[in-house]
Amino acid sequence: MTTLLRIDASAQLEDRSLTRMLTGLFTSEFLTANPDARVITRDIGQDPVPAIDHRFIHAAFTPPEAREDWMAERLALSDRLIDEVEAADIILLGAPMYNYGMPAALKGWIDHIARIGRTFSFDLARGDVPIEPILKGKQLVVLSSRGEFGFEPGGPRAHLNALDPAIAACAHYLGVNAADIETIAIEYQEFKDARHTRSVATAKEAARALAQRFGQATGKVPANSYRAEPALVSHC
Ligand SMILES: Cc1cc2nc3c(=O)[nH]c(=O)nc-3n(C[C@H](O)[C@H](O)[C@H](O)COP(=O)(O)O)c2cc1C
Numbered sequence: 113m114t115t116l117l118r119i120d121a122s123a124q125l126e127d128r129s130l131t132r133m134l135t136g137l138f139t140s141e142f143l144t145a146n147p148d149a150r151v152i153t154r155d156i157g158q159d160p161v162p163a164i165d166h167r168f169i170h171a172a173f174t175p176p177e178a179r180e181d182w183m184a185e186r187l188a189l190s191d192r193l194i195d196e197v198e199a200a201d202i203i204l205l206g207a208p209m210y211n212y213g214m215p216a217a218l219k220g221w222i223d224h225i226a227r228i229g230r231t232f233s234f235d236l237a238r239g240d241v242p243i244e245p246i247l248k249g250k251q252l253v254v255l256s257s258r259g260e261f262g263f264e265p266g267g268p269r270a271h272l273n274a275l276d277p278a279i280a281a282c283a284h285y286l287g288v289n290a291a292d293i294e295t296i297a298i299e300y301q302e303f304k305d306a307r308h309t310r311s312v313a314t315a316k317e318a319a320r321a322l323a324q325r326f327g328q329a330t331g332k333v334p335a336n337s338y339r340a341e342p343a344l345v346s347h348c
Contacts, residue, residue: 113148113149113150114146114148114149114150114201114202114330114331115149115150115151115152115199115200115201115202116139116142116149116150116151116152116200116201116202116204117151117152117154117196117197117199117200117202117203117204118135118139118151118152118153118154118204118206119135119153119154119155119156119203119204119205119206119218119221120132120135120153120154120155120156120157120158120206121156121157121205121206121207121208121214121215121217121218121221122157122206122208122215123157123215123217124157124208125158129157129206129208129257130208130257130298130301130312131206131207131208131255131256131257131298132157132206133316134206134255134257134296134298134315134316134319135204135205135206135255137316137319137320137323138204138253138255138319138320138322138323139151139204139323141319141320141323141324141327142202142323142324142326142327143327144324144327145323145324145326145327145328145331146326146327146328146330146331148331149327149330149331152196152199152200154193154196154221156217156218156220156221157206157215157217160216160217160220161189161193161217161220161221161224162189162220163220163223164220164223164224167182167183167186168186168187168190170183171183171184171186171187172187172190172227172228173228175229176229187227189224190224190225190227190230191230193221193224193225194224194225194227194230194231197225197231197247197250197286197287198247200250201250201251201330202250202251202252202253202326202330203250203251203252203253203286203288204253204255205218205252205253205254205255205279206255206256207254207255207256207275207279208256208257208258209256209257209258209259209263209273209275212272212273212274212275213274213275213278214274214275214278214279222282222285225285225286226282226285230246231245231246231247231285231286231287232244232245232246232284232285233246245284245285245287246287247285247286247287248287249287250286250287250288251288251292251294251326252279252283252286252288252292252293252294253293253294253295253296253322253326254276254279254293254294254295254296254297255296255297255315255319256275256276256295256296256297256298257297257298257299257301257315258297258298258299258300258301259300259301259302259303260299260300260302261299261300261303261307261311262299263275263276263297263299276295279293280293294322296315296318296319296322297315298311298312298315299311
């Protein structure tokens with residue numbers, strides 16, 4: 113059975129969030145194409161994870177067999193979040209652009225996912241590349257929204273885009289090959305003009321098509337064996 117992990121990072125509620133609209137649309141289209149799929153939802157926008165602190169880091173870098181009770185307790189949420197990623201074949205990320213980067217809630221979630229011994233190993237015997245990811249073979253779909261426009265490679269605001277590159281840099285912690293990330297982004301939200309209306313319509317159509325493609329593919333083949341075509345980066 114295929115598992116879709118839906119993560120919403122917008123601080124806005126359903127009725128005001130474009131990324132929540134897109135993740136909801138993707139999920140329902142995906143389930144129509146693959147009714148047997150399981151969906152795990154994790155709403156980090158409404159229920160943000162706490163920032164990591166010195167106790168978290170101390171606990172994470174203590175070998176499991178040497179951990180005191182407080183350390184296991186401090187890592188319990190991180191363990192649950194990683195369990196959800198491990199269970200997922202497809203990770204669906206609703207990721208608005210905030211101050212040109214990712215919402216703090218999304219960064220906080222990634223800080224809980226990037227864990228030595230669970231999502232990466234570290235060995236200086238590997239020379240200049242000591243970090244090796246542990247998870248593999250997962251798909252990542254990023255459904256985004258931006259108030260401005262032109263953040264795509266070569267676009268007038270490409271140099272300000274600290275969101276897409278940051279997600280790609282951390283993709284290996286999720287078991288995702290950065291080159292396979294599928295990104296669809298609404299733009300012009302702050303302009304509220306015809307360009308925004310067109311952008312929303314185009315993004316909805318792209319999200320629908322992608323969900324059907326993933327749903328049909330994963331409905332036919334064993335979970336974790338589906339490979340997407342080369343990444344679609346679509347700024348609508
Ligand atoms: C706190 C905050 C910061 C934002 N920063 C940016 C920004 O740096 N660049 C941009 O293009 N849009 C920015 N926006 C606009 C959002 O990206 C846009 O409203 C988007 O639709 C938010 O996603 P949502 O509708 O799912 O909440 C910001 C919005 C908020 C609330």
